[in-house]
Amino acid sequence: MSTVVELPVDLFKGPIEPDWCPGCGDYGVLKSVQQAAAICGVQPKDLLIVSGIGCSSNLPGFMHAYGIHSLHGRSVPVATGAHLANTDLKVVMTGGDGDGYGIGVGHFIHAMRRNLNLTYVVMDNQIYGLTTGQCSPTTTVGHRTKSTPEGNMERPINPLALAIVAGATYVARGFSGEQKHLADIIAGGIAHKGFALIDVFSPCVTYNKVNTYPWFKERVYKLEETDWNPSDAGRSLQKAFEWGDKIPLGVLYKSDQLTYEDSEPAFEQGPLVKQKLGLESKLFAELIEEMV
Amino acid sequence: MQEVTIGIGGSAGDGLDKSGDTLARTAGRLGLQVYAYNCYQSIIRGGHIFLKIRIGDEKVRSHGNHLNALIALNQDTIERHAGEVEDGGVILLNGDRLKCNQARIRAGVNILPLPMSHVTASVVEQFGPIQPIMQNTVLVGALMYLAQIDFEQASGVLTDTFKHKGQKVVDLNVGLLKAGWDFASSHSKPVGASWKYSRVRRPFVTGNEAIALGAAAAGCKFYCAYPMTPATSILHWMSSHAKRLGICVKQAEDELAVINMAIGAGLAGVRAMCATAGGGFALMTEAIGMAGMMEAPVVCVEVQRGGPSTGLPTKTEQADLFQLLGASQGEYPRMIVAPSDVTDAFWTTVEAFNMAERYQMPVMIMSDLLLSEHPETVDADALTHDVTIDRGQMITSWNPDAGKYKRYAMTPSGISPRACPGCAETLYVAGSDEHDEESILVSDMYTSPATRRKMMEKRMRKMDQLLKDLPAPSLVGPADAEVTLVTWGSTGGAVAEAAKMLSNEGIKTSYLQIKYIVPFHSKEISAILNRPTMKITVEVNYTSQLSKYVRMETSISMDGHINKYDGEPLEPAYIVSHVKDILAGRKPDLTVTEAEAKEIADHYLRTHFANKLCPTKAVCQPSKKYNEPVWTIELTHRLSGEPGGEMIVGAHTASTYSFKKVEEESSKPAPQLTRQ
Known part of the structure; x- marks a missing residue:
């Protein structure tokens, strides 16, 4: 491993200012992503931030890095393609709970199953913000939203439990109100070899009047301040269900396992993007001969 | 042109694809031209599979209209296809298991049943019992003789196919091929003349x-x-x-x-x-x-x-x-x-x-x-490895002294030089939202109708140059053609052959194959179609989509349409007969034909009565009761040949109006037939 040289955070500051509502949790997440990139010493040219659609998916535009601001729910496959094309890049996906756990949940599960070397930061505000306040896959039961005026009848997805079961090898939770802590766990995810999910409580100050900063502040505690050992998937899964008066933050689960990239023969000659194009005449002749 | 068309029919899992492969590769290695079409269903085992292989000494562009030889691997194939074999043709089958009723075949067609146990006796003696699927190789051997295709080359193909399984398997297969060849040569005459091989190996x-x-x-x-x-x-x-x-x-x-x-x-x-x-x-x-x-x-x-x-x-x-x-x-x-x-x-x-x-x-x-x-x-x-690889305007480094890199720079051509992640000084965010030159969104906080207009024009401008880069289509066939067929995609093969057939019959026909759909060579295609010919589109669909699209792009309407949407590809003869209909002012006749009426009856019997009955005769008559003419189809018991009942099928709607079953004399009282 080469030595990591930490970079100045300002290096990652983007050309335009965020357009989120004042007080939005996503400001803290943006700062943490920039700090994490700095901690990991990733040059902006080698950092690719891929998002879907939603308030939080605007994040790549506020970074100094490469970015792809893709379609609603499709950040994961777009990032997968870009990453497989150039494994020299550090690819970080950013988006919201609707984007990742709703319309994009199929891709989310399969990317974790593949244990791709990707980092996924989900700004989870338990609401659809950009479409002005409908329930999301993580909205709690009974929560009244514009689309559930009598209260939400569906149980929320548990993203951390889902991630552990689906095969992610770095599963963590952060809180926008604990910005330094969040930066550290995102940096841990970027440095981790394998799929890292970081679910972040990122309150929507406009449309979610239930899960607010004070609501979280009263409940969250940091696993790092306990004797938590994140290496046992069974115990971590149990921990993922801890919800109520006490909600854990930090790395719930971490395990070093073979990644997709470790087994892909096409990468033996280096990243695809650096390989020579086309076929040699001898190889081509062999391919033709197979069909004669 | 010398040509022969061979059909191989059986069920999924009968291994007929391998037999077809042996045949086709042999012909290809001899320098002959082959076109094959496999008619199959979405099933792994069972069903009906029919592989048609057309071999010619010149390029063949479709699976053709003919059947000169049929290899039947099951009884179903005989029933479905024996009648398609033309005068002078031959039907090959395992005589131990299958039989072909003379009534099913056309005049001048020979049936060559191979007594399989007898034919393979010497091979079995040498190698032990053979699997049923290996009989295919015997039938292919017999066919090779009948179609006069070089035996040595065929055994070479089998050797290549089986060499990874060892010499014994190779010898076994070549032995079976030879057994079939020898039987055919002593019991039948070839169906075609001998070929002049160029021996240019064709994949x-x-x-x-x-x-x-x-x-x-x-x-x-x-x-x-x-x-x-x-x-x-x-x-x-x-x-x-x-x-x-x-x-x-x-x-x-x-x-x-x-x-x-x-x-x-x-x-x-x-x-x-x-x-x-x-x-x-x-x-x-x-x-x-x-x-x-x-x-x-x-x-x-x-x-x-x-x-x-x-x-x-x-x-x-x-x-x-x-x-x-x-x-x-x-x-x-x-x-x-x-x-x-x-x-x-x-x-x-x-x-x-x-x-x-x-x-x-x-x-x-x-x-x-x-x-x-x-x-x-x-x-x-x-086909060659030596192809042009043109990656367009790609940037791999950028000097910031030259100004800021703009990913979506507004250029005269509309093409903005492209940098990829990993390149220094060219950072950008590719956005699915509308954006400006620097890829900053103009959809959220910022809005700029002018930027949107110019960005839209920049992107769309690329189409102008692209069109110029693509070759315009040209008309193929006589300049003074009476008929011009317009087509696209794989239908072009059958259309090219149909145009030739029509021209040979005195109906001078040209054809236009449209390859580039977008961008569309409107000017060139308008010039081609603005001639006083009968313009007919030929496509495998119901609504003549190409015809509508051509009209949209050129304002030119077709004079006729030839369509097919039964799932099977167009054959040249189908096009020829429809062109003649259009020239004669006849509207497409969508009435259920006799063959279709029988097929509909057959389908009903297969799905409801486990294939125990089959349709024999069909007569079409007007019917007051059903408010349309109906086909009355006589059914017989498949095995005994005794009367089996009657079905009535609408000649316009194809509705299966009625079904009456008559029990076999020999099997009364009849067991309850279960639906499978």
């Missing part, structure tokens, strides 16, 4: 193999797909060659993932391709528009099959033209191209990669089941 290639090979030659490094017939064999070829070719092949969770992965890979700087059928493409459309907006290069192959919905998974159709034209919301630059044959599929794929990168846009290759799955011989030097 036998499917459209999908050509597309995959073309992609590899063009430098495709990332291929992803979700399995879907008839595109799946591209995935199979890619996967089985991935390691040798250094291509990353990814089976994704669905087509949404497929197209988005391919676009992600394209944005990151590799040549990426994906393929699917119409249903999968429907899921991809939003992302295709994203590629247009982000100016991302991607090649997407859409192999059409019978639709709508799940439709006919293993049958051909050309009914997705409007799906591709209408793919995605909004307007964006793209290229849609429909190759016509296997060689064209290879070169079209190479071109698709170059255009996708030069113009930074999605390129859609429209194939169809017939083109993608049928194999044909191609000239060995028609």
Whole structure:
């Protein structure tokens, strides 16, 4: 491993200012992503931030890095393609709970199953913000939203439990109100070899009047301040269900396992993007001969 | 031209594809030309599979109209196809198991039943008992003699096929081939003259193999797909060659993932391709528009099959033209191209990669089941590794003294030099929202109608240059033609042959194959079609989509349409007879024919009565009761030949109005027939 040289955070500051509502949790997440990139010493040219659609998916535009601001729910496959094309890049996906756990949940599960070397930061505000306040896959039961005026009848997805079961090898939770802590766990995810999910409580100050900063502040505690050992998937899964008066933050689960990239023969000659194009005449002749 | 057409019929799992392969490869190695079409169903075992192989000493462009020889691997094949064999032809079957009723065949057709246990006795003595599937090789051996195809070459093909299993297996198979050959030579006369072989070895290639090979030659490094017939064999070829070719092949969770992965890979700087059928493409459309907006290069192959919905998974159709034209919301630059044959599929794929990168846009290759799955011989030097790889305006370094890099710079051509992630000083965010030159969104906080207008024009401007880069189509055939056939995709093969047949009959016919759908050579095509000929589109769909599209782009209306939508490809004779109908002012007759009435009855009997009855005679009469003419179809018991009942089928609607069953004398009291 080469030595990591930490970079100045300002290096990652983007050309335009965020357009989120004042007080939005996503400001803290943006700062943490920039700090994490700095901690990991990733040059902006080698950092690719891929998002879907939603308030939080605007994040790549506020970074100094490469970015792809893709379609609603499709950040994961777009990032997968870009990453497989150039494994020299550090690819970080950013988006919201609707984007990742709703319309994009199929891709989310399969990317974790593949244990791709990707980092996924989900700004989870338990609401659809950009479409002005409908329930999301993580909205709690009974929560009244514009689309559930009598209260939400569906149980929320548990993203951390889902991630552990689906095969992610770095599963963590952060809180926008604990910005330094969040930066550290995102940096841990970027440095981790394998799929890292970081679910972040990122309150929507406009449309979610239930899960607010004070609501979280009263409940969250940091696993790092306990004797938590994140290496046992069974115990971590149990921990993922801890919800109520006490909600854990930090790395719930971490395990070093073979990644997709470790087994892909096409990468033996280096990243695809650096390989020579086309076929040699001898190889081509062999391919033709197979069909004669 | 000397030619022979052979049919091989059986069930899925009977191994007839291997037999066909032996036959076709042998012909290809001798320098003959082959075109094959496999008619199959979405089933792994059972069902009816019919492989047609047409061999000629000149290029054959369709599976033709004839059947000179039939290898029947089961009774069903005899019933369905024995009547198609032409005068002078032959029907080969395992005489120990099957029989062919003389009443089923045309005059001048020979039946050659091979007493299999007797024919293979010496082989069994030497190698031990043989598996039933190996009888195919005996039948192929007999056919090789009848079609006068070189035995040594055929045994060479079998040797190559089985050498990995050891010499004993090779000897066994060659022995069986010889046994069939010897039996035929002592019991029958050849059905055709002997051939003059050029012995130029010709590969036998499917459209999908050509597309995959073309992609590899063009430098495709990332291929992803979700399995879907008839595109799946591209995935199979890619996967089985991935390691040798250094291509990353990814089976994704669905087509949404497929197209988005391919676009992600394209944005990151590799040549990426994906393929699917119409249903999968429907899921991809939003992302295709994203590629247009982000100016991302991607090649997407859409192999059409019978639709709508799940439709006919293993049958051909050309009914997705409007799906591709209408793919995605909004307007964006793209290229849609429909190759016509296997060689064209290879070169079209190479071109698709170059255009996708030069113009930074999605390129859609429209194939169809017939083109993608049928194999044909191609000239060995028609495919080469030596293809042009043109990546367009790519930037790998940037000097900031020259100013700020602008990913979507407003240039006269509309093409903005492209940098990929990893390059210093050229950072940007590719956005699916509308954006300015620096890729800052003009959709959220900032708004700028002027920027939107000019950005839209910049993107669409690329289409002008692209059109100039693509060759315009030309008319093939006599200049003073009376009829001009207009077609696209794999139908071109049958159309070319039909035009020749018509011209030979004195109806001078030319044809126009339209390959580039978008952009469209409106000016050139208008000039071609603005002649006083009878203009007829020929396409495998119901609504004449190409005809409508040509009218939209040129204001020229066709004088007639030839359509087919039963799942089977067009045959030249079908086109010829329909052209004559149109010339004579006859409207298409959609009445159920006698053959169709019997087929409908047969289908009913198969699905309800386990194939125990079969239709024999059919008579069409007016009917007051049913308010339409009806076919009264006489049924007999398949095995005993005793009367089995009667069915009534509407001649216009094809409704199965009534079914009356008569029990066999021999089997009364009849056991309760169970529905299977």
